[in-house]
Amino acid sequence: MHSDARPTLSSGRTTRRSLMLAAGVAVLAGCTSDPGKKPQASSSGPASSPSPSVPAATAQITAPAEGTANVPTAMEVAVTVANATKTEVVFADPGGEVVEAVPHQVEGAWIPARQLKYDTRYEARVTVTGSDGRTATTTASFTTMKKPGSLAKVTSVVNDGQTVGVAMPFIINFGVDVAKDQRAAVQRRLTVVSDPPQEGTWNWFNGKEVHFRPKDYWQPGTKLSLRAALGGLPIGGKWHTERDLTINATVGRKFLMEVENKTHQLTVTQDGQVVRTMPVSNGRPANPSASGHFMIMIKNEWEWFDSSTFGVPSDSKNGYRLKVYWPQRLTWDGEYLHSAPWSVGDQGKRNVSHGCTNLSPANAEWLWKQTLIGDPVIIRNTEEHVKWGNGWTDWDVSWDEYVKGSAVPYQPPAPPSASTSTSASASAAPSASS
Template sequence: MVGVRRSLVMVVVAAVLAPLALSGCGDNKKSGAASAAWVGNGASASAAPDASQGASQGPITESANVPIELTVTPAAGKKDVPTSAEIGFQVSGGKVTTVALKDAAGKDVSGALREDGSTWVPAKTLKAKTTYAASVTATTDSGLSKTATTTFTTMGAPGKKTGTGLYLFDGNTYGVAMPVVVEFSPGIKKADRAAVEKRMFVTTTPAQPGVWSWTSSGTQAYYRAKEYWQTGTTLKVRIAVGGVPTGGGRYGDRDRAATAKIGRDLEMKVDNATKKMTVTQDGKVVRTALVSLGRKSKPSVSGAMVVMDKLAETVFDTTDTDGAAGYKTKIQYAQRITWSGQYVHSAPWSVGSQGRTNVSHGCVNVSPSNARWLFDNTLIGDPVTVTGTGSKLAYGDGWTAWNVSWSEFVKGSALPVPDSLK
């Protein structure tokens, strides 16, 4: 998980490098728009360069007296290199100005320099069982240069993979509380998270530095800034974990990427004391709705949640978990806010209790007209905050990135977090 915004400096291959910014009331199953983002164990690959790969000293473009020391990784002739390999280099007496990578057919491979200039990252996972040739040129202030080259061969398709999912769709518009959510199956153990997080890149326009934070199980990682995203923000995400060693002999199944927008600032706040929801847009109250929350035996949770899924019509079926005590009911205008099955939804049967008494199985019940208005006006990623129920939201039960303080959130990063972001 990235302890700070990890971006890539995009460069034209073989060109000069210029550092640019590179059991509730519903079911407890993942469904709809959220689960549709999940893609199971596919095939592909990516990984971070290993120090054990050694270094290759190539020819120089000037005389042997050029005052530059330059080594490149992976080492010359290295085999079984992960398909996520980055071109690494150690340089003194100058700075790297050109990186070029070609495949076995001599075709240029595009890529980007990390923001800190430490390595060059291919724009896509490399092909399996393929030989690549890389060259890196460093130049002094006076214009002298030295070039080091290397060739290496990537590994074959791994036998075991870690499935991945990115809950962000290319071209979609989301609410201001939409975290970047990445899912792993099986979960990533603590010892392996840093290497994986280092390959998860987020760029925000306008810039809003953020941090990655992992759930305790390692099955999800969230990326957010200190405050909600600014309206109009563009999120550009690349989860470049294809082929990255993820522990236990597994490798990430594939790279994933999306570019999405953040829309208007619409927030829903539910107060159990008043049994009322207040909806604001850009700071102004635009709707109020009476609610009925979870009864004493099935309490609603209090916490900062996010709309994860929207279903115009669905069926809540709890018979598989509650047996004879369960129920199967058609529901309209359902908006999921937890994995455990709590929703905001239309409940015509509880209109008489809304604003007065809690009678639901944990969901936020609203009238049909209010439910329809909410459904028509909300986005995935809009924040829903519930207070006063006495039952706390569990971290990871939904997209809970906002349910902890910023100081607590950054503790979940697997990489060091700069003091400026703590």
């Protein structure tokens, strides 16, 4: 069956917890950092003379240069520090408003914790503290660009505050194609944090859509946070991204649906325990259901199913236009789980549908009331296999294959350090970031 329904997109606000994975390097969510490992550079500091036994902490801003104009609001400040136990970076405008900075996934770089204002002069201030407690501050002024005329929308399929299934990826959609040579820069501005930390990575399904999934299903109860620090970022040609995004979400219980075509049965397990087995009827030989790993993408109490949407007139021999109850979409081309009172006599025995998985009205309603968006569905042993990208097929390839879709070379996460409460990430990096 087919429908043109698409998921609702939205944005929200977030807080950061344990570091998760991301685009290509682990990032720390905060406005301070550990000392850098690069040679010391010039900086200013208090007038008191340094202790001969303790080298003074120094900092140097290497970009943007003093007085740089037309800087994107999704800017980065490059900092070299030496002998510092603590580094703090902020941006201040002439009115005294201060925007804190957080470490970027690119070593030695910092980005604003929220998008800067257009056409505004800012002073970047870097303050370092040495082991002796003395501080030094260095500054550089720059002016952001005027608001671009072509801003691309940035939206998230996961809503702020939503509870999702264990298979649910973060999905970011762009209003225009992101140029291939800009995707790594975009990905490095995407940070996912999970609590508890779990390894994961981004995958570019196409130029307008990038997904982030963990290596294994999310652990039930995981707290997720996404920050897309994209507002004003160049993405190719005349286009810049419209805004930042911050999304918080929670992972629900592990609820898995498995359809075995050989036996015409759907088995439901929750947290590893079988809770229900239901007879089904899949696609008949002329219109087989696809096998593969799917997710619940969209749920409605009912939808009109109309064969004319995929080229078969509804008034033809093989056509139909039906009001179908308890539909749950699995693919973009129209495979669903749904109620089918007309095929109850066939369910558990033979396949008679146009490609969907038919359930009795009672079973379809029960299942619909249990599921979350992002709950996994596995269909086995049908005559064909789902095509990549026909729905959220993130789990239909191996992890080794999935990481190839990252625009940043993948690096497994480093083991968590005993000296820090945050954990490494993975993606082309670790468990939480770009």
